[in-house]
Amino acid sequence: MKEEISKVRLSYGRAISKRQFMDRFYEFFMQSSPIVARKLAATDIEKQQELLSQAVNMVILFPQGNRIARNAIKRIRESHQRDGLDIKPEYYSFWVDSLATALAEHDPDFDGELEQAWRKVVQDAIDYIIEGY
Template identity: 45%
Template sequence: MDEAVVNAVKQSYGRSLGNHDLMNEFYDRLMASHADIARMFSGIDMRKQQAVLKQSLSMAILYPRDNLIATHAMERVRKSHARDRLNIRPELYKYWLDTLMGVVAESDPEFTPELEQQWRAVLSHTISFIAEGY
């Protein structure tokens, strides 16, 4: 993956984190996007989940660069999201990505349609890897 694209996404993510409600907003919208997703988070400590997502997103952005630490992190996510563990069906990742793009678009003051395409390219690469482990 083009390093400039990954860098643009990384910078956008950094700007988005300036919105301290980013993770709350993401999970509120994600759970509203599909009934199956809402059920998956029943009984989950959302503060802990938000912290995990914050770290995982950083790794997901770096994964297309063949970063060793990010690769190991995404391998763990792949295993944990597999059919025999959390059972995250591959078709549900669309809701995750669309929801993330919505909150990032509102949180990053420099967000553009081109930047959204870059985000989607980077994360689609990572999501494909995770979904293949289903």
């Protein structure tokens, strides 16, 4: 996992340095399903993108047991649960697929192997968030 995490961190650094990356991630996510579009309809996009770019960092740092990341993901787990934002477990694949599509567009080194590393790394935080549903 350690090796995947360092690859993913570099990949995120390359992607996030491109101005359009978060816009595209958010756009793909909104288009991924009418359910996602409906859930995010009332959201302030600029604010949400800022929060999301930080949240991806927390998702990446989560598997290593980073304390700040653990706390951040715990908060997301609480806000996204059934009695809160009510984000069903099956919606998280839309999030991951949209992230992968945006990465493929913006990280010049993105390939199948890197995609697998990304999917493996983000799954830890997602499993933890989903467990709290």
